Amino acid sequence: MAGNEERLEQDQKEKPMSFMALTVITGLFGGIFWSSLGYLAYLFNFTEVSPNVILEPWALGDWKKQWLGTVISIAAIGLFSIGAALIYYAALRKVNSIWAGAAYGLVLFFLVFYVLNPIFPGIKPFWELSKNTLITSACLYLLYGVFVGYSISYEENEMQNREKNQKQATS
Secondary structure, eight states: OOSOOOOOGGGSOOOOOOHHHHHHHHHHHHHHHHHHHHHHHHHTTSOSOOGGGGGTTTOOSGGGGSHHHHHHHHHHHHHHHHHHHHHHHHHHTTOOOHHHHHHHHHHHHHIIIIISGGGOTTSOOGGGSOHHHHHHHHHHHHHHHHHHHHHHHHHHHHHHHHHHHHHHHHO
């Protein structure tokens, strides 16, 4: 093995995941996790809005109100959440503050419950929703925004620090 040294598996460094892939995974996981918590809030009557409302404009039949509809709704919210995470990535990833994510979550809340409300017949008009529904939903969206925003901003900050350290090491 002179001159042709083999590297042991444990000596090899794992290539880090690309920032875009991390953003997609963060969005998917965030959407699935927080919409699942939203479903639990619905089951415990903290909110009148079930994740199933996302299927109402497009799907026909009663299946969308049963367990299959719930699972598909949560998965669909996860897919939409990838888009929301990519928007955060494009617009706010360099903002290194928890408040940017919180504000982003609240903007998404008002977008869904106020602006896009006519699309979803299962959601009452904004001013007719109960206080419990508004507060619970706003909190879930706020926490979703903090999760996605802080995860993306943190990774952006770490990536910049790694690049800065590499430049210093080569200088």
